[in-house]
Amino acid sequence: MADKVLMKGNEAIAEAAIIAGCRHYFGYPITPQTEIAAYMAKRMPKIGGTFLQAESEIAAINMVYGVASTGLRVMTSSSSPGISLKSEGLSYLAGADLPSFIVNVQRGGPGLGGIQPSQSDYFQATKAGGHGDFRMIVLAPASVQEMAELTVHGFDLADKYRMTSMILADGTMGQMMEPVSLDFKIAEPVEKPWATTGTQMKREHNIVNSLFLSPDVLERTNFERFKKYDTVCENEVMYEEYMMDDAEICIAAFGIAARVSKNAIVEARKRGIKVGMIRPITLWPFPEKQFAAAAEKVRAFISVELSMGQMIEDIRLAVNGKAPVTLCNRVGGMIPSPDEVLDAIIKVSEGGNN
Amino acid sequence: MKRITLFAGHYGSGKTNIAVNYALQLRKALGRDKDILVADLDIVNPYFRTKDSCAVLQENGIKLICSEYANSNLDIPSLPSEMYAITDTPSYAVIDVGGDDRGALALGRLSAKIKAENNYENLMVINMFRPLTRTPDQTVEVMREIEAAGNIPFTALVNNSNLGPLTSADDILRSLEYAEKISRLTGLEVKMTSVDARLFESLQGKVEDLFSLTLQPKIF
Secondary structure (H helix, E strand, O other), X not given: OOOEEEEEHHHHHHHHHHHOOOOEEEEOOOOOOHHHHHHHHHHXXXXXXXXXXXXXXXXXXXXXXXXXXXOOOEEEEEOHHHHHHHHHHHHHHHHOOOOEEEEEXXXXXXXXXXXXXXXXXXXXXXXXXXXXXXXXXXXXXXXXXHHHHHHHHHHHHHHHHOOEEEEEEEHHHHHOEEEEEOOOOOOOOOOOOOOOOOOOOOXXXXXXXXXXXXXXXXXXXXXXXXXXXXXXXXXXXXXXXXXOOOOOEEEEOOHHHHHHHHHXXXXXXXXXXXXXXXXXXXXXXXXXXXXXXXXXXXXXXXXXXXXXXXHHHHHHHXXXXXXXXXXXXXXXXXXXXXXXXXXXXXXXXXXXXO | OOOEEEEEXXXXXXXXXXXXXXXXXXXHHHOOOOOEEEEEOOOOOOOOXXXXXXXXXXHOOEEEEOOOOOOOOOOOOOOOHHHHHHHHOOOEEEEEOXXXXXXXXXXXXXXXXXXXXXXXXXXXXXXXXXXXXXXXXXXXXXXXXXXXXXXXXXXXXXXXXXXXXXXXXXXXXXXXXXXXXXXXXXXXXXXXEEEXXXXXXXXXXXXXXXXXXXXXXXXX
């Protein structure tokens, strides 16, 4: 284990970002993701990077916009209420087709809510990151190792598609400590001929902007952007299937809910209940084909979430009425126990609907 | 044995687990009739607190002093007035200092009295598998920052090098050289090497001053 270190999820994101070539971090502290900023504050000055604690979340996301315009790798991180503040900036980044990397280590809401873990920003991340028609790639890690790996992947995807990729983690993933290997393959740097790096009087000015004076040009830009999103849906879906080969019940869960669910599945299997899991790793693009295929084989789905039921809507759309989809959830900073998930599995296996 | 034992170090080095286990060990060594308290002085990290262990401390007649907001939804850097019991009562005291220099700042409020009484041991908890304390030099740098913030010099080291549940006996053996180097750089002895209870037997006889840790169960 010589090459491994013991890291908090938040630290793993920060170190992986540095390895991915990010030298610009802008943020504003908020629990439970403050370790990302604290780690950057210690590391960035030692490697010639910039750590800046902005005066607000809104300032930080606009600093991201500025650095992204120059084509350099840049990030910010926050937790739920802070991401709401950043949402205007996320829309501007999308409107200007800028690559950026954003982290949301979710806490209980709505409002100021609480500092304990939650997954209730699923809608916000996958459907309503800000005003206007746009998408973000949303990555949902379920271990500290994945926090690191998906950070590197997130930077690569952002550059490849000129869009925002977001890590959607929760307080537990941010705070828990696990051994991590930081041995990553970094993708070849993407050419960024659009970046505002100075013309040297040798070319026309590049313009980075989300304002379009002519409606038909704005319409065309939107249509083209959504063609790009189609390519992302085609090529970038990530998921894990767990014990699905003979499964009659399929659990859907991501992040910490998936870890709890795995324990419950092992217990249910000991009782002879054939249950498996599809764990979406990309929440957008959502693994809808995988759920549609599973709907041909299993007789019921259970969505395990730390929310009032948000991902369940995407599962129902993918399953398209072929099997019932029920919810097993805790909210407000509480995590379902493996026993609670097991109870939900037993109920469904005995034919109940809830 | 000193009346006050402090555990400080880089955050995530394992101070809280060691402090709780050390207090339970102290109860065994001192018998039932001595007063023992555990004080959690962490004003930075709202998670993974001594409060997680309040039931086992209570069973063993050990008083726990910590922020009344620990493990709640309120993220506020506060300590209860009860913390003055550390210096103002004759109880044996085990102190869980917050991580890094920022976490050790609260200790500064008590440092003058602790040093005047001069019946304390201040232990630096080290873990070579943490990313910012991988080398002896980095660790000594963090150690000096903590000393400056807490205003109490360290008196010894606790080698708590670990990779969580994946730690092997070999990892511990490899960490001995790291701890020894820090000892030479600072002139402080390694008071103990703490390991997960599951590794204790396989390392007994191979590592001096081995200390067994009972960790909290994991549910995911």
